[in-house]
Amino acid sequence: xRLRLILLAVIAALLxxxxxASADLISPESGPSQNANDIDTxxxxxxxxxxxxxxxxxxxxxxxxxxxxxxxxxPEAAQIRGNTPLEISWTIGAALILVMLATVTFIYLPxxxxxxxxxxxxxxxxxxxxxxxxxxxxxxxxxxxxxSVNSQQYIWRYDYDDSKDQLFSFxxxxxxxxxxxxxxxxxxxxxxxxxxxxxxxxxxxxxGHTNETWFRADEExxxxxxxxxxxxEGHADMRTRVVVLPADEYEAWAExxxxxxxxxxxxxxxxxxxxxxxxxDAGAVTPTEEKKTTEHEKNPPPPPGEExxx
Amino acid sequence: MExxxxxxxxPEIVMRAYREAPKGWLGWLSTTDHKRIGxxxxxxxxxxxxxxxxxxxLMRLQLAQSESxxxxxQTYNGLVTMHGxxxxxxxxxxxLAGFANxxxxxxxxARDMAFPRLNALSFWLLVTGGIxxxxxxxxxxxxxxxxxxxxxxxNAYLPEGGVDAWILLIHLTGASTLIGAINxxxxxxxxxxRGMGWGRMPLFVWTVLVFSYLIVLAxxxxxxxxxxxxxxxxxxxxxxxxxxxxDPMLWxxxxxxxxxxxxxxxxxxxxxxxxxxLPVFARKPIFGYKAVAAxxxxxxxxxxxxxxxxxxxxxxxxxxxxxxxxxxxxIAVPTGIKIFNWLATLWRGSIVFKTPLYFGAGMVGLFTxxxxxxxxxxxxxxxxxxxxxxxxVAHLHYVLFGGSVFGIFxxxxxxxxxxxxxxxxxxxxxxxFWLMFVGFNLTFLIQHxxxxxxxxxxxxxYPDTGDLELYNLLSTIGSFVLGxxxxxxxxxxxxxxxxxxxxxxxxxxxxxxxxFTQSPPPPNNFDVIPTVRSVEPMKDIRREVAKGAGQQAxxxxxxxx
Numbered sequence: 001x002r003l004r005l006i007l008l009a010v011i012a013a014l015l016x017x018x019x020x021a022s023a024d025l026i027s028p029e030s031g032p033s034q035n036a037n038d039i040d041t042x043x044x045x046x047x048x049x050x051x052x053x054x055x056x057x058x059x060x061x062x063x064x065x066x067x068x069x070x071x072x073x074x075p076e077a078a079q080i081r082g083n084t085p086l087e088i089s090w091t092i093g094a095a096l097i098l099v100m101l102a103t104v105t106f107i108y109l110p111x112x113x114x115x116x117x118x119x120x121x122x123x124x125x126x127x128x129x130x131x132x133x134x135x136x137x138x139x140x141x142x143x144x145x146x147x148s149v150n151s152q153q154y155i156w157r158y159d160y161d162d163s164k165d166q167l168f169s170f171x172x173x174x175x176x177x178x179x180x181x182x183x184x185x186x187x188x189x190x191x192x193x194x195x196x197x198x199x200x201x202x203x204x205x206x207x208g209h210t211n212e213t214w215f216r217a218d219e220e221x222x223x224x225x226x227x228x229x230x231x232x233e234g235h236a237d238m239r240t241r242v243v244v245l246p247a248d249e250y251e252a253w254a255e256x257x258x259x260x261x262x263x264x265x266x267x268x269x270x271x272x273x274x275x276x277x278x279x280x281d282a283g284a285v286t287p288t289e290e291k292k293t294t295e296h297e298k299n300p301p302p303p304p305g306e307e308x309x310x
Numbered sequence: 311m312e313x314x315x316x317x318x319x320x321p322e323i324v325m326r327a328y329r330e331a332p333k334g335w336l337g338w339l340s341t342t343d344h345k346r347i348g349x350x351x352x353x354x355x356x357x358x359x360x361x362x363x364x365x366x367x368l369m370r371l372q373l374a375q376s377e378s379x380x381x382x383x384q385t386y387n388g389l390v391t392m393h394g395x396x397x398x399x400x401x402x403x404x405x406l407a408g409f410a411n412x413x414x415x416x417x418x419x420a421r422d423m424a425f426p427r428l429n430a431l432s433f434w435l436l437v438t439g440g441i442x443x444x445x446x447x448x449x450x451x452x453x454x455x456x457x458x459x460x461x462x463x464x465n466a467y468l469p470e471g472g473v474d475a476w477i478l479l480i481h482l483t484g485a486s487t488l489i490g491a492i493n494x495x496x497x498x499x500x501x502x503x504r505g506m507g508w509g510r511m512p513l514f515v516w517t518v519l520v521f522s523y524l525i526v527l528a529x530x531x532x533x534x535x536x537x538x539x540x541x542x543x544x545x546x547x548x549x550x551x552x553x554x555x556x557d558p559m560l561w562x563x564x565x566x567x568x569x570x571x572x573x574x575x576x577x578x579x580x581x582x583x584x585x586x587x588l589p590v591f592a593r594k595p596i597f598g599y600k601a602v603a604a605x606x607x608x609x610x611x612x613x614x615x616x617x618x619x620x621x622x623x624x625x626x627x628x629x630x631x632x633x634x635x636x637x638x639x640x641i642a643v644p645t646g647i648k649i650f651n652w653l654a655t656l657w658r659g660s661i662v663f664k665t666p667l668y669f670g671a672g673m674v675g676l677f678t679x680x681x682x683x684x685x686x687x688x689x690x691x692x693x694x695x696x697x698x699x700x701x702x703v704a705h706l707h708y709v710l711f712g713g714s715v716f717g718i719f720x721x722x723x724x725x726x727x728x729x730x731x732x733x734x735x736x737x738x739x740x741x742x743f744w745l746m747f748v749g750f751n752l753t754f755l756i757q758h759x760x761x762x763x764x765x766x767x768x769x770x771x772y773p774d775t776g777d778l779e780l781y782n783l784l785s786t787i788g789s790f791v792l793g794x795x796x797x798x799x800x801x802x803x804x805x806x807x808x809x810x811x812x813x814x815x816x817x818x819x820x821x822x823x824x825x826f827t828q829s830p831p832p833p834n835n836f837d838v839i840p841t842v843r844s845v846e847p848m849k850d851i852r853r854e855v856a857k858g859a860g861q862q863a864x865x866x867x868x869x870x871x
Contacts, residue, residue, distance in 0.1 A: 025777075028695035028762045036695075043692045050682040057649060057678045064656040065671055069663060070593070077593035077660040086654075087598050087647070094646040098639040098685070105635065105689050112691045113628065190462040191558060193623060193698060197764035201694020202623040206559055207461060208552025211625040224775065228623075228698040228766040230390070230455045232462060233383045236769035 029197035032223065032244065033215040036200045038111045045104055049097060112200070115139040115214035119178035123247045136182065136212040144180040144214075147173065151185065151192035151205040151227070154234030165258045166265075172241045174257075176250035177220050185211040190232060196225030196242050204229060217244040331833075342426035343833055347433050348412030349729060354437055355405035356800065361444075362396035365389045367793055370753075374786040376774035386770035387453035388472075394456030395476060398572070399483045400440050402714055406579040407432075407490050409721055410518045412729060414494060416824035416831060417512045419503025419839050424496035432490040439482030446475035455768060457569070458539070460550030460561035465543040473543065477536045488529050491522035498522075503823070505842035512822045512845070513596060516603045517582030520610045521575055527614060528571035535564035559624060566617035574613040576710060577677075578606060580717025581648060584670050587720050588652055590818050591667035592659030598651045599845055605644035605651075612641040622693040631690045638688035645681055649674060664818070665739030669720035672747050676712025680705055683758070701761030704754045711750060719746070719799065726803070727817050731829040732810030738802040745795030752788025756781045821846035 027047065030040035068077075114137045122143060138144070146161040160167040161184075175181050185194050187205035195202040199215035217223070227238035245253060331337045338346060369389050372381040381389070411429065415422055423429045446452065450470035454463040463473050498519045502511065511519075538549040539561070548554020550561045589596045596602060618626065618634040652674050661667065683705040687693050696702060719742075726734050760781040765772050772778055816825040825848050827836055843850055 025759045026762075028692075029764055039691055039695050042689060043686065043695065046686040046689055046692060050686060054678060054682055057653065058675055060653050061656070061671060061675055064653065064659070065661060068592070068656060068659050068661050070660040074660060075658075078658040079595060080597060080654075080658065081595050082598040082601070083654075087601050087651070090650050091643060091647055094643045095640075098642060101685065101689065102636055102639060105691065106632075109628075109691055112694075190467055191459055193766075195698075195764075195766065197695065197762075201691065202697055203694075204621075204623045204625070206624055208557055209559065209625045211623075224764070224773065226764070226766050226769070230387065230459070230462070230768040232467060233387065233453070235387070236383060236771045239773070 031198050032217040032219040032221060033199045034116060034218075035112045035215060036198055038108050039201060042105065042108045042112070046101060049101065053097075113137075115144065115180050115182055116216060117141040118143045118180045118216065119218070121177075121247070122179035123176045123250065136214065139180045139182065139214070144182050145175060147175075147181060147183050149183050149185040149194055149205070150188055151194065151231075151238075152188045153190065153232050154227070154238040156194070156238070156240045160254070163254065163258065166261055167254060167258050168261070169257060171239075172243055174243050174245060174250060174253050175217065176247045177244050178216065178218055178247075180214060180216040182214045183212065185213065191229050192231050192238070193228035194225070194240070195228040196223050196240065198223045199225075199242060202228050215242075217242070220244045220246060342422075342430050344411050344415050344423045344426065344429060345729070345831060345833075345835075347429050348408045350433055351404050351408030351411060351436070352729075354433075354440065355401050355408060356803075358396050358400035358404070358440060359796075360800070362393050362401055363793060363796060365393040365396065367789055369393065370786040370789040372770060373772070373782045376779045376782070377771045381770060383770050384453055387455070387768070388451040390768050391452045391455050391458075391472075391476070392447075395443065395452075395479065397710070398456060398576070399479060400436075400443070402576045402710065402718070403483070403487055404436055405718055406521070406576070406714075407436075407487065409514075409579060409583070409718075409725070410494055410521070411490070413725065413824055414497060414515055414518055415501070416728075416827065416835060417515050417822050418498065418501060418506060419823050419836060419842065420497060420501035421835050421839075423493050424501060425493050428489055428493050432486045432493065435482050435486035435489070439479045439486065442482060443475050443479035446472045452476045457565060458561075459565075460539060460542070460558045461552075463539060463543075463561075464551060466551075474540070477540050480532060480536045484529050484533050487525055491525035491529075494518055494522040495526070503839050503842055509600070510842055510845045510847075511603075513585035513599070513602055513606075514579070514582035514822075517578045517585070517606050520606045521578045524571050524575050524578070524610050524613065528568045528575065531564050532568035535561060535568070538564075559621075562621050562624065563617070566620045567614075569620065570617040571610075571613045573709070574609055576714050577717075578609070580673065580714045580721075581606065583717045583721040583724070584652060584673055585648075586822065587666045587670040587724050588655045588674075590724075590820050591662045591664060591670070592656050593662065593819075594655055594659040595821075595846065596651070597654035597657075598647075601647055602651050605647045608644040609641060612637060612644070616641060619688055619690070619693070622690040623697050635688050635690045639685060642681060642685050642688075649678055649681070664723075665734065665736055665743060666720045666724035666818070668740060668743040669716050669723060672743065673713060673716035673720060676708055676716060676747075676750070680708030680712055683708065696761060698767055699761030700757040700765045700767055703767050704757035704761065707750075707754045707757075711754070716746075719743075722799070722803070724818065725824075726806070727810075727813030728824055728829045728831070730807055730810065731813055732806050732808075733813050733817060734802050734806045734810060738798055738805075742795050742798035742802065745791055745798060747795075749788050749791030749793070749795050753785050753792055754788070756784050756788075760785070816848065819848075819852070821848050823847055826851060 027040050027043050028036070030036040117140045123145075124143065148159040148161055150157040150159065155170055156173075158169050158173045183194070183203070185203050185205045186209070187207045189207065191207065192205040193202045194205060194213070196215075199217060200213065203211045203213040205211060221244055223242045223244070225240045225242065227235055227240075229235075231238060331343075332340060338350065341347060368381065369386065372378050372386060411423065414420075450472045452458070452463075452468070452472035452475065454468060454473065458473065458476060461467060498511075498515060538547070541547040542549050542551060542556070548556040550556045550558050552558065585596055585602055615637045616634060618630065619638045622631055622634075656671070683701070687696055687702065687705060723734055723739055726732075760778060761767075763776050763778055763781070765778055772782070813829045815828055817829075818825070823840060823842070824831075826840055840847060840851070
């Protein structure tokens with residue numbers, strides 16, 4: 001009796017608390033992107049089925065432990081060695097639940113795996129670029145922002161493949177709202193894993209392989225992520241950020257960034273010319289000076305995006 | 311020659327003359343007695359358990375606050391690697407080997423293992439492996455995680471000797487485990503007592519047999535993989551180096567081809583312990599003996615087919631992911647069968663609440679949670695969010711701590727009286743259980759949420775976003791409660807070795823043959839090997855003794871308590 005009351009109280013408490021609890025307490029992050037939302041739904045389905053099994057097992061366990069504890073003058077233990085129909089039925093029951101789970105997974109899979117078309121309000125990405133992908137479908141209509149994600153110890157470099165001029169950024173990825181963004185992920189050193197929880201699942205970056213994923217942020221905002229595969233000393237520092245901007249702000253950012261990159265490269269060329277001129281003025285080049293020059297060339301001033309990394 | 315007189319010789323160890331073993335430490339160093347080797351396995355494993363636990367608590371201390379600066383990144387990565395490696399290779403496997411060593415010959419009515427000297431070799435290889443690994447503390451411990459993913463573990467990124475120490479550990483403990491497994495297979499196949507057919511073998515022995523076959527199938531893969539890593543590091547091969555035409559994915563496949571069976575290698579004997587403990591304390595036969603034994607074999611078979619569910623986020627074709635999702639789900643069926651059978655074993659029993667039962671029932675409750683999250687992780691699109699996050703850390707600890715370690719503790723409380731002749735304190739035992747149970751859930755339940763809030767595993771710092779800091783603080787508090795709980799059992803063991811209550815031969819009214827002999831058993835185990843007529847031979851013997859009103863009955867040649 002007391003047990004039943006406790007149980008009822010617990011269930012009532014759960015029903016009250018569950019909707020109040022923040023989403024990430026009981027399920028993965030979601031919100032701005034459809035793939036993350038679908039994963040969230042799929043996860044919740046597995047959670048609810050799991051909860052039923054959990055309650056079934058744990059209540060039977062606790063009930064048995066309380067009800068069938070040895071008492072003075074209590075009943076002898078029933079010498080039951082098995083019950084074939086019962087055993088067959090729970091085997092089939094377990095199998096059926098799993099068939100159901102697998103079916104639900106395949107129903108949700110296309111929505112999570114295949115990128116959808118950009119919304120009508122999305123920006124026009126460059127001249128309908130034709131990309132061949134290995135595993136991931138191209139979004140219908142082809143209007144998508146293509147990003148190459150180059151992971152390296154311990155920073156993310158984002159290259160905008162659709163841009164005519166060189167356009168890239170470090171650490172922070174700027175994208176327009178409502179636009180499908182496909183990511184081609186690779187690594188230039190060890191294995192990393194790209195993960196921005198609110199924008200969907202992980203994609204491992206394995207050296208020698210390319211991986212793919214996508215998102216379409218339908219809400220403007222700033223979404224944080226991190227490297228999810230131990231990649232060395234700086235693994236915990238290898239965080240990233242996706243900034244989703246309104247179309248016009250994104251265009252403005254891209255223009256500015258492109259111009260900054262161009263200016264930085266021109267600056268580099270001028271520096272080289274100045275150095276060469278200075279070397280000629282000084283006459284013969286001494287070995288130490290030559291060494292300094294090479295080192296300097298190896299480490300050009302950081303490209304504009306990097307300064308924004310916290 | 312008359313055909314009737316020809317009997318097939320049965321392989322068994324018959325003692326011709328008893329040579330006094332050397333006394334003191336030399337006796338332990340030179341012993342080939344399966345019981346002494348078993349005890350040494352225990353002692354070594356428990357030492358490594360304390361070390362690995364201390365490493366875990368250091369990590370939890372660091373994570374109690376976000377962006378904490380107590381421990382630096384590379385030290386933290388070292389702790390991650392040492393903790394995982396220690397717990398898997400130097401605690402769980404050795405202590406299970408210890409149980410198997412000590413209990414299998416007693417349970418099957420044999421006088422020793424099939425190859426006693428090989429048995430000693432197997433133990434000393436383990437110790438050597440542990441020492442080689444821990445000497446890396448004095449130069450540069452490995453920092454690539456216990457999974458040692460290439461190419462991070464290659465000499466281009468970690469040229470220090472730590473990774474090499476890890477490779478040598480794998481080779482030494484791997485050889486130790488393989489030799490032990492072959493020994494157990496030979497023992498179980500050939501040395502069962504008269505009347506003990508496959509259908510009368512204790513379930514713990516069944517799980518040890520399957521554990522041993524699984525080791526023989528899985529360990530060669532890791533031995534090959536680490537050898538390839540060794541030559542990559544020192545002899546310019548490029549098995550895992552894409553620049554040289556190798557493939558880091560090969561490492562992941564080889565590692566998990568070993569690594570996933572390894573998970574079941576670590577849990578199956580714990581299942582066996584539970585299948586022994588629950589019937590004894592429920593005073594009931596195990597429910598569905600055949601189903602429990604057969605599901606063990608089924609789990610082992612399927613465990614060889616699920617490895618790539620550790621690689622769902624890698625660039626792999628969807629059809630492959632789907633295969634590994636389904637195979638991983640299928641393995642939940644035989645696992646579920648076991649859980650239902652254990653519940654049915656308790657049902658309508660007359661349950662005696664001793665410490666082994668606490669840990670046994672706790673294991674069933676906690677392992678169920680790990681099993682359910684395991685199925686959730688098998689759903690590969692969901693895994694894209696959960697993979698490599700604290701959700702996985704929580705899941706694996708529910709399986710390995712909630713499952714294996716609680717099972718191991720049930721075994722410690724159940725068999726300590728047989729091994730030492732003395733009882734462990736029930737009061738301390740129950741205190742230890744409740745501290746561990748509460749501490750464990752406080753530590754790991756909330757980690758599911760930390761993972762789903764975006765906290766990757768193996769990070770020494772995390773941003774203070776959402777409730778992450780609260781989750782981690784709770785987890786840290788829980789881990790120290792858990793640590794104290796473990797400590798109480800260790801104190802209990804040390805105290806009871808000298809001061810525990812005298813146990814007698816059969817303190818629990820056990821079902822299996824180890825309770826037939828004295829506690830601790832004499833070097834030859836049994837003066838007369840009993841004949842087995844059912845799956846619960848001790849029940850038969852007790853019945854016979856009772857029938858004979860105090861007279862020793864049938865083949866009972868030793869005093870029966």
